[in-house]
Amino acid sequence: MKIGLGYDIHRLVKGKKLFLGGIEIPFKKGLLAHSDGDVILHAVSDAILGALGKGDIGEHFPNTNKIFKGIKSSLILAKVFDFVKTSGLKISNLDVTLIAQEPKISLYKNKMKKNISGILKVTPDKINIKATTNENIGLIGKGKAIAALAVVLLN
Numbered sequence: 001m002k003i004g005l006g007y008d009i010h011r012l013v014k015g016k017k018l019f020l021g022g023i024e025i026p027f028k029k030g031l032l033a034h035s036d037g038d039v040i041l042h043a044v045s046d047a048i049l050g051a052l053g054k055g056d057i058g059e060h061f062p063n064t065n066k067i068f069k070g071i072k073s074s075l076i077l078a079k080v081f082d083f084v085k086t087s088g089l090k091i092s093n094l095d096v097t098l099i100a101q102e103p104k105i106s107l108y109k110n111k112m113k114k115n116i117s118g119i120l121k122v123t124p125d126k127i128n129i130k131a132t133t134n135e136n137i138g139l140i141g142k143g144k145a146i147a148a149l150a151v152v153l154l155n
Contacts, residue, residue: 001092006049006149010037012032013029019037023108034063038072040096074119095127095128095150101134
């Protein structure tokens with residue numbers, strides 16, 4: 001068994017669409033990033049890379065490379081999943097925590113799970129997505145950023 005932990009955070013800005021878990025969430029702001037800024041998929045990608053000892057997404061998809069400008073995070077996750085396929089391991093389970101003051105994601109969690117399970121070729125019951133606020137503390141609590149944590153077990 002191999003366990004990986006991933007974390008990502010991005011600032012919220014006006015004029016961008018918000019993507020979380022690979023789906024667009026209706027909201028007044030989006031995440032500032034070199035890619036589409038999907039903190040959930042970035043954290044999941046880093047968790048998988050960590051479990052495999054393959055570094056992080058910044059090494060594989062550097063923001064200094066213009067080819068990755070605006071890349072969809074679902075494509076990043078799909079490329080990261082290629083490492084799992086060649087490793088002989090499978091995803092046993094994935095647990096994600098979104099940390100955001102807003103928006104509320106309860107209406108979108110099942111869509112996110114379905115999207116992620118499709119990319120990772122697992123059933124949605126192997127994926128858990130939950131959310132918490134930051135109790136009005138710091139950049140996240142003031143609604144200026146969103147973060148995500150992910151833990152994955154490969155076996």
